Amino acid sequence: MFEVNESLSPSQISAQAAQESRAEARRLRRPLRVALFGFGTVGSSVARILVESRPAGLELTHIFNRNVARKRVDWVPASVTWSEDADAVLAADVDIVVELAGGLDPAGGWVRRALGAGKSVVTANKKLIAFQGVELERLAASGGGHLKYGAAVAGGIPVIPGLEQGLAGDRIERIEGILNGTCNFILSKMEEGSEYAPVLAEAQAKGFAEADPTEDVGGFDARAKLAILMRLALRVSVNPEEIVPQPITAITAVDFSYARDLGCTIRQVARAERAGGKVAATVGPTLVALRSPLAWSRGTENMVIFTGHYGGDVVFSGHGAGGHPTAVAVVSDLLALAHGSRRVELPSTPAEVGAEFEVPHYIRFLVKDRPGIVADITGALAREHINIRAIVQTPGYPEHALPFVVTVEPCKSSVLKRALKSIPGKDYLLEEPLDLQILE
Amino acid sequence: MFEVNESLSPSQISAQAAQESRAEARRLRRPLRVALFGFGTVGSSVARILVESRPAGLELTHIFNRNVARKRVDWVPASVTWSEDADAVLAADVDIVVELAGGLDPAGGWVRRALGAGKSVVTANKKLIAFQGVELERLAASGGGHLKYGAAVAGGIPVIPGLEQGLAGDRIERIEGILNGTCNFILSKMEEGSEYAPVLAEAQAKGFAEADPTEDVGGFDARAKLAILMRLALRVSVNPEEIVPQPITAITAVDFSYARDLGCTIRQVARAERAGGKVAATVGPTLVALRSPLAWSRGTENMVIFTGHYGGDVVFSGHGAGGHPTAVAVVSDLLALAHGSRRVELPSTPAEVGAEFEVPHYIRFLVKDRPGIVADITGALAREHINIRAIVQTPGYPEHALPFVVTVEPCKSSVLKRALKSIPGKDYLLEEPLDLQILE
Numbered sequence: 086m087f088e089v090n091e092s093l094s095p096s097q098i099s100a101q102a103a104q105e106s107r108a109e110a111r112r113l114r115r116p117l118r119v120a121l122f123g124f125g126t127v128g129s130s131v132a133r134i135l136v137e138s139r140p141a142g143l144e145l146t147h148i149f150n151r152n153v154a155r156k157r158v159d160w161v162p163a164s165v166t167w168s169e170d171a172d173a174v175l176a177a178d179v180d181i182v183v184e185l186a187g188g189l190d191p192a193g194g195w196v197r198r199a200l201g202a203g204k205s206v207v208t209a210n211k212k213l214i215a216f217q218g219v220e221l222e223r224l225a226a227s228g229g230g231h232l233k234y235g236a237a238v239a240g241g242i243p244v245i246p247g248l249e250q251g252l253a254g255d256r257i258e259r260i261e262g263i264l265n266g267t268c269n270f271i272l273s274k275m276e277e278g279s280e281y282a283p284v285l286a287e288a289q290a291k292g293f294a295e296a297d298p299t300e301d302v303g304g305f306d307a308r309a310k311l312a313i314l315m316r317l318a319l320r321v322s323v324n325p326e327e328i329v330p331q332p333i334t335a336i337t338a339v340d341f342s343y344a345r346d347l348g349c350t351i352r353q354v355a356r357a358e359r360a361g362g363k364v365a366a367t368v369g370p371t372l373v374a375l376r377s378p379l380a381w382s383r384g385t386e387n388m389v390i391f392t393g394h395y396g397g398d399v400v401f402s403g404h405g406a407g408g409h410p411t412a413v414a415v416v417s418d419l420l421a422l423a424h425g426s427r428r429v430e431l432p433s434t435p436a437e438v439g440a441e442f443e444v445p446h447y448i449r450f451l452v453k454d455r456p457g458i459v460a461d462i463t464g465a466l467a468r469e470h471i472n473i474r475a476i477v478q479t480p481g482y483p484e485h486a487l488p489f490v491v492t493v494e495p496c497k498s499s500v501l502k503r504a505l506k507s508i509p510g511k512d513y514l515l516e517e518p519l520d521l522q523i524l525e
Numbered sequence: 526m527f528e529v530n531e532s533l534s535p536s537q538i539s540a541q542a543a544q545e546s547r548a549e550a551r552r553l554r555r556p557l558r559v560a561l562f563g564f565g566t567v568g569s570s571v572a573r574i575l576v577e578s579r580p581a582g583l584e585l586t587h588i589f590n591r592n593v594a595r596k597r598v599d600w601v602p603a604s605v606t607w608s609e610d611a612d613a614v615l616a617a618d619v620d621i622v623v624e625l626a627g628g629l630d631p632a633g634g635w636v637r638r639a640l641g642a643g644k645s646v647v648t649a650n651k652k653l654i655a656f657q658g659v660e661l662e663r664l665a666a667s668g669g670g671h672l673k674y675g676a677a678v679a680g681g682i683p684v685i686p687g688l689e690q691g692l693a694g695d696r697i698e699r700i701e702g703i704l705n706g707t708c709n710f711i712l713s714k715m716e717e718g719s720e721y722a723p724v725l726a727e728a729q730a731k732g733f734a735e736a737d738p739t740e741d742v743g744g745f746d747a748r749a750k751l752a753i754l755m756r757l758a759l760r761v762s763v764n765p766e767e768i769v770p771q772p773i774t775a776i777t778a779v780d781f782s783y784a785r786d787l788g789c790t791i792r793q794v795a796r797a798e799r800a801g802g803k804v805a806a807t808v809g810p811t812l813v814a815l816r817s818p819l820a821w822s823r824g825t826e827n828m829v830i831f832t833g834h835y836g837g838d839v840v841f842s843g844h845g846a847g848g849h850p851t852a853v854a855v856v857s858d859l860l861a862l863a864h865g866s867r868r869v870e871l872p873s874t875p876a877e878v879g880a881e882f883e884v885p886h887y888i889r890f891l892v893k894d895r896p897g898i899v900a901d902i903t904g905a906l907a908r909e910h911i912n913i914r915a916i917v918q919t920p921g922y923p924e925h926a927l928p929f930v931v932t933v934e935p936c937k938s939s940v941l942k943r944a945l946k947s948i949p950g951k952d953y954l955l956e957e958p959l960d961l962q963i964l965e
Contacts, residue, residue: 134694134835235691241836243683243691250690250866251675251683254574254856378842381821395574396681396853399843402818404836413836416694417869426690426867429860 117423120147120174122195123185124156127209127236130412131183132161140416142423149174171195175202181422183415184208189216196221196232203228207418209236209411215309215325218316222430233418233428238310239264239387241410242403246417248317248391249429255393257318261356261524264310266385266406267294267301268333268353272370273383276350280338293385304330304353304368311355311368318391319359321436323366328438331369335519339482340449343490344372346477347447347523350380354524358442365440367498372447372523378402379524441497445474445523448491448505451515454484458513462491469504471496486515492523557863560587560614562635563625564596567649567676570852571623572601580856582863589614611635615642621862623855624648633657636672643668647858649676649851655749655765658756662870673858673868678750679704679827681850682843686857688757688831689869695833697758701796701964704750706825706846707734707741708773708793712810713823716790720778733825744770744793744808751795751808758831759799761876763806768878771809775959779922780889783930784812786917787887787963790820794964796882803879807938812887812963818842819964881937885914885963888931888945891955894924901948902931909944911936926955932963 119135121128128150135145145165150156153169168174171191175182175198182199184206186192193213199206201224208214214221214234225232235245239262248257263269270293274284285302288294300306312325333353344351349372357366373379378400382388387405392398404410452458463473471493478489493501498520505518559575561568568590575585585605590596593609608614611631615622615638622639626632627650636653639646641664648654654661654674665672675685679702688697703709710733714724725742728734740746752765773793784791789812797806813819818840822828827845832838844850892898903913911933918929933941938960945958 130835138694138696140694241695241833242839243687246690247683247687247841250686250861251854251857253860254578254580254858255681255853256578378821381818393681393853395570395849397844397850399682399841401687401839401841403839409835410837413695413833414691417691418694420693421690421869424867424869426869427865429857429864429866 116142116144117180117419118144118146118178119181119183119419120149120177120179121145121183121185122149122171122174122192123187124148124150124153125185126408127411127415128183128185129158130408131185131415134412134416136160136162140420140423143419146179147174147177175199179204181205181207181419183419184210185415186210187212189213193217197224200224200228200230200232203230205230205232205422207233207236207415207422209234209415211237211306211309211313215312218313219322219433231422231428233421234313235418236411236414238313239389239401239403240405240407241413242387242389242401242405243414243417244314244389244401245317247399247401248314249431252318252391252393252396252399253429253431255396257391257393259356259358259392260311260314260318260389261354261379262307262311262314262389263352263379263382263387264307264355264389264405265301265304265353266387267298268307269382269387270294270385271302272333272336272351272353275336275338276341278338278341281334281336302334303332307353307355308368311357311366314389315357315364315366316433317431319357319364320431320433321359321364322433323364323436323438328366328368331367333370336370339488340519340521342479343449343477343488344447345375346479347372347475347492348376349374349523351521352379352382354379356442356524358440360440362436363439364436365442366438367442367522370521372521374525377524441499442522443495443497445495445525446493446498446501447521447523448493448501449488449519450491451486451488452513453515454487455513461508465504465508466491466493468507469500471501471504498522554582556582556584557620557859558584558586558618559621559623559859560589560617560619561585561623561625562589562611562614562632563627564588564590564593565625566848567851567855568625569598570848571625571855574852574856576600576602580860580863583859586619587614587617615639619644621645621647621859623859624650625855626650627652629653629656636661637664640664640668640670640672643670645670645672645862647673647855647862649674649855651677651746651749651753655752658753659762659873671862671868673861674753675858676851676854678753679829679841679843680845680847681853682827682829682841682845683854683857684754684829684841685757687839687841688754689871692758692831692833692836692839693869693871695836697831697833699796699798699832700751700754700758700829701794701819702747702751702754702829703792703819703822703827704747704795704829704845705741705744705793706827707738708747709822709827710734710825711742712773712776712791712793715776715778716781718778718781721774721776742774743772747793747795748808751797751806754829755797755804755806756873757871759797759804760871760873761799761804762873763804763876763878768806768808771807773810776810779928780959780961782919783889783917783928784887785815786919787812787915787932789814789963791961792819792822794819796964798880798882800880802876804876805880805882806878807882807962810961812961814965817964881939882962883935883937885935885965886933886938886941887961887963888933888941889928889959890931891926891928892953893955894927895953898953905944905948906931906933908947909940911941911944938962
């Protein structure tokens with residue numbers, strides 16, 4: 086079927102074999118053979134769509150999962166091989182490995198082995214792509230397979246295909262996104278008047294939040310997705326760990342009340358911007374104007390806004406997570422492979438996350454009231470040349486635990502932090518001031 | 526360079542030559558040679574982006590325009606050939622023809638000749654694609670070239686690439702869109718209290734509306750775009766002329782006032798839905814809830830909402846027209862061709878636009894007041910078994926020209942039309958009742 090070239094290494098030979106087999110499959114119109122790694126919520130939705138819609142050019146042949154016996158369902162065709170032996174499935178005659186296990190290990194190993202053998206990989210694994218995407222794409226290119234990860238960011242919303250195929254002609258200058266459905270569920274519920282703890286419990290009961298919600302509420306999930314979008318949209322590859330996320334856990338119902346007084350609400354926003362050779366990137370709870378698209382997204386929805394030099398703002402929104410929406414992205418990637426569609430691969434250059442946004446800030450203090458507090462605080466801000474925009478204190482709160490808010494004109498977060506640290510005689514501060522960026 | 530097969534026709538030989546030349550170009554990493562047909566707003570933006578961003582794999586080689594002398598600009602490289610001879614440019618050694626002249630003729634002829642010769646075509650021509658897209662795709666496939674038209678719907682918003690590459694795995698059941706920026710500009714301005722005529726004049730002064738605005742305000746532009754989306758999303762090919770558009774010209778400031786009383790505003794909405802073997806499709810001014818995404822779009826913005834069986838609602842919005850945004854879509858299509866990306870071509874089946882939406886309606890009457898009018902109207906509706914939802918008459922209008930509104934529960938437009946025609950003694954009706962669908 087193909088000539089063995091003596092100068093090739095065994096893995097190159099295997100890659101060449103896979104490449105020829107794929108080309109052969111297309112020539113013969115043999116469907117591409119698909120192995121699913123992971124049969125959880127997303128994996129079973131992918132299988133469900135493949136079984137129900139029988140897309141031409143694709144055939145589900147293998148399903149791998151640990152303890153596969155308890156996963157087996159009767160609606161999957163009998164021709165599909167169920168297995169708990171990852172090595173055996175990777176060695177089998179499959180053209181595409183769909184990796185839905187998540188995490189760096191062992192998923193990363195499977196993906197590398199599949200790509201090394203010249204197979205194509207479709208994955209929803211944001212962590213793997215955020216941390217190792219550049220290396221894996223190189224591996225795919227050298228093996229002759231393809232790596233597609235449309236499901237890794239914003240689930241069922243075609244943000245990545247839209248970027249690669251429809252916005253490649255622009256020069257994207259800014260990304261603003263609501264990339265984590267769990268945080269959006271919690272914050273949009275809190276907007277209606279609830280406190281954090283009961284809403285988190287509700288999210289956990291509904292399956293929107295994990296038992297340990299740190300990955301989501303701490304901003305780690307969103308920063309991985311932001312790093313992927315930065316590579317594709319801003320064309321800079323960054324170490325995701327350089328983006329220090331601010332958790333949403335410090336937000337209280339009081340903050341939503343003050344935000345509303347300011348014509349805003351609060352969302353977990355991931356954003357990035359190029360500034361000279363560096364890039365600015367943050368993830369955290371942010372005040373967004375009620376009339377901004379970011380305020381429209383409710384429940385587990387995701388939203389991404391790209392600002393292009395030529396095309397201006399483009400907004401995508403929809404269901405960013407959940408089995409079926411994520412499976413739509415996976416199956417769409419599979420169809421693209423079956424149709425011989427190639428990714429529009431745009432080169433990225435390594436960059437440091439070094440710049441800071443200069444934006445207005447919201448600072449909420451919780452104090453035991455006594456005379457002189459405002460003078461202390463405004464004095465500290467003045468020493469760092471930070472201009473105050475407004476001081477807001479609504480009545481109805483107790484004097485022994487009084488929340489009030491200071492908003493300031495655009496300044497760097499690092500300068501503001503220094504100012505807040507320098508407030509003298511902090512005996513009246515019941516907790517660290519909460520500092521949120523305001524997105525205008 | 527290639528073997529001539531004696532059994533091929535001259536055009537097949539030419540197609541084969543072009544195909545081999547394109548493959549050769551990629552092998553040799555020679556850039557694909559691009560000819561621009563049309564150097565108006567969009568054409569010059571495309572040239573601008575190509576000149577400024579110098580994308581690898583693409584070279585602008587020809588610009589065709591009538592009276593080309595008055596179009597010539599100095600920022601285009603001297604290597605580009607300016608021409609007013611379409612035949613000569615079509616016969617030249619170019620790989621991709623970018624058609625931006627619009628309309629069926631002569632643009633259609635150029636596109637057919639280019640595709641017949643095995644070249645690829647990128648076009649923003651919604652009319653051509655709506656009426657002849659299926660035939661042209663067949664021609665592209667047989668010639669070995671590619672036809673791309675990401676700019677034909679919603680300009681700079683990657684709706685078509687998003688559909689083809691990111692939503693192909695879903696089964697789209699419904700399309701709702703704001704597809705005409707001119708109408709959206711006019712209606713979102715009227716929402717602020719203006720009447721139609723001065724807003725149209727403002728749109729014309731700003732270049733958002735043509736001297737003869739019929740194509741836009743009459744709904745013909747939006748229906749062509751809807752027909753394209755129906756083919757790609759609902760996978761039905763329809764004759765665009767079967768979609769009878771309702772113009773926005775009958776809308777007055779009074780309607781916006783009543784719409785607001787009902788928690789709504791008015792937008793030109795294009796929508797379609799599959800219903801059995803038939804499809805329902807309409808284009809026209811529509812009441813949309815103020816809390817619906819469709820109400821958010823302002824100015825010349827476009828918006829498209831797809832409802833998928835698996836993925837639920839996905840919303841796209843941004844700049845649907847204008848030189849730069851449309852040029853982003855064109856250049857993105859060019860980049861996709863340069864990267865060897867193929868469209869995910871999804872088969873469509875011919876269908877009749879036969880079904881009707883069963884939705885609530887807003888009916889605004891303008892009457893010379895006298896007793897018995899409401900009895901007449903409600904009687905006519907009752908005879909057709911149409912349930913009334915509300916009768917709204919706000920004070921402050923003169924008795925000799927009194928506008929009031931009746932809203933009715935979901936019913937077919939044809940039944941409602943029959944009921945309105947049967948209202949007895951129409952002496953008091955100063956004009957035909959205005960009947961708008963309400964989108965809930």
